[in-house]
Amino acid sequence: MSSAPPRPPAPRLPRMKKEESFLGKLGGTLSRKKRAKEVSDLQEEGRNAINSPLSPILAGLHPEDTQLEENEERTMINPASKESPKFKELVKVLIDWVNKVLEEERIIVRNLEDDLYDGQVLQKLLEKLSEHKLNVAEMTLSEAGQKQKLQTVLEVVHKLLRPHGWALRWSVDTIHGKYLVSILHLLIALAMHFRAPIRFPDYVSVQVVIVRKREGLLHSSYITEELTTTTEMMMGRFERDAFDTLFDHAPDKLSVMKKSLITFVNKHLNKLNLEVTSLESQFADGVYLVLLMGLLEGYFVPLHSFYLTPESFDQKVHNVAFAFELMEDGGLQKPKSRPEDVVNLNGKSTLRVLYSLLTKYKDVEE
Template sequence: MDADKMSDLHEEGKNAINAPMLPIGTDIHPEDTLLEENAERIMLDPTSRENLKFKDLLKVLIDWINSELEEERIIVKDLEEDCYDGQVLQKLFEKLSGRKLNVAEVTQSEIGQKQKLQTVLEAVNELLRPHGWTIEWSVDSIHSKNLVAIVYLLVALAMHFQAPIRLPEHVSVQVVVVKKREGILQTALVTKELTSTTEMMLGRFERDAFDTLLDHAPDKLNVVKTSLITFVNKHLNKLNLEVTELESQFADGVYLVLLMGLLEDYFVPLYNFFLTPENFEQKVHNVAFAFELMQDGGLKKPKARPEDVVNLNLKSTLRVLYNLFTNYKNSE
């Protein structure tokens, strides 16, 4: 055996001893072994990819992007394949921030894509860093379709802009970190927390009155409920309708739609919503339609998701009704 082969064999043996065991099913691709000295590459562990909470988080983010970019006729199906070139991220950031970025519209070349990503990420980082965000993404990680980096970025944007979505709580994934030290590949399995609790995630922003109310003063909750019931009935009584329970009676969206018509003094055509909704989707349609009417009336987009109201989430329902109360309490 010649000296070169002997040296290669020795190197291979050293690698096998020094590299911790990788999880079964983790593939180290050839490009991962071509790292520069002290460079590292992070890959999602295959078992985490199948994690149901992680899959749920991906779906929530994809649905959110698609609803934000509906007018752009952009449809995202796969975060890795659709976000790496910067096009979707540019449009999403522009929509959320109301700022137009100075970038080329469509870029096919890798250099052009990375330049676009650089501009988008600089704008994102400039916005988020002052709020204490740890920047867990980079031009290279996004462009190399690193799903964990893409998700970190989207979660940060969703939370910063208070997206009307509910991110699944406590989503963690395991990633394989491959580093090159003194010519030797070292691997380690690291847990990354993508989301914490809803309260902590919202805690980066103002906690609203209902967080405080439900956490610290449940006795005052009935007073608030009574005020809201009095308010909504003052208007719904005009149609001979009456609410006795806030949690359930707004869950199908019908009363919300009718209430908006009464508050804004117009007739809502019956073909716009389901007067007797028969399933979850029809109820969500009604609540979402009521939210649109609220925004048409100059109110901010509700913090709640239509799905949360349909699912009898009291805090979400209270937030929506309280928003109406503060805006219309003096209307006859």
């Protein structure tokens, strides 16, 4: 039986080259498009480099900050200034203070620009500080409504600050536009006016970039904006009174005033075998101030309420603040001085506090 002849092998179809396959063709198309986009982006970058003045600061700004219409101008902080340790500390101090004030409102601020621009938090902050309700809508979602709320809030702020000659370096538009420098100026002024129990870093400034578009070209200029000097200097504009006149123009009368105060406090502290010779230094830790209030009001101050031998700055501030509370309980107005200033040996602040005690308790028997 003869076997069938072997069948010739089936002819192999030629393999498509990789780049001729469907995926290969697709990949090649995508690759070409990617290369084309890269070329386009490179050309655009080149045009920008030609059309814009060479400025290292402009290169560090967010792209949106340089997309301007003809003759438009935009002001912003130099990104490098935001990295300054003192600037960061200033922002943190203000955020912590705002959050402390609004603690009962369960409002938490994390970013000053994003959280304060619409006026909602500023309204609550001002109401809490001034203990006065503002006549504004609680919720405003529209831009017009937000600006109207800001206008109302800022009008109240201006009435508070104008008598002290404070420069108003903010506006509805700059606050709503999230311009951080304006927001910082506003919060610093409020903190000073309401004598916030905080201390700012001294001499904080930022470099401000002003970008303008003229004839299709971006032009930039720079100014340095001062945010703080020293807490004492900034507070001074709110505290100028008879003591400033004594300090500045009548040192002989100031000396007489100090002798009167020393006589007054020793008349009472001598009961505890304590004696004062230096008003600024011996009242700085708050201990004598607390004991003096107890003697003047005729009660024993529990030792667990204050630090009898304070060691840290915070413990001393606690003592002075506690003495201020005792003063208010005794019917005195809230002291204009800040506890921190008394602890820092600020003579005017200490004399103001003691003079208010002399005025009220000068007739108290030994």
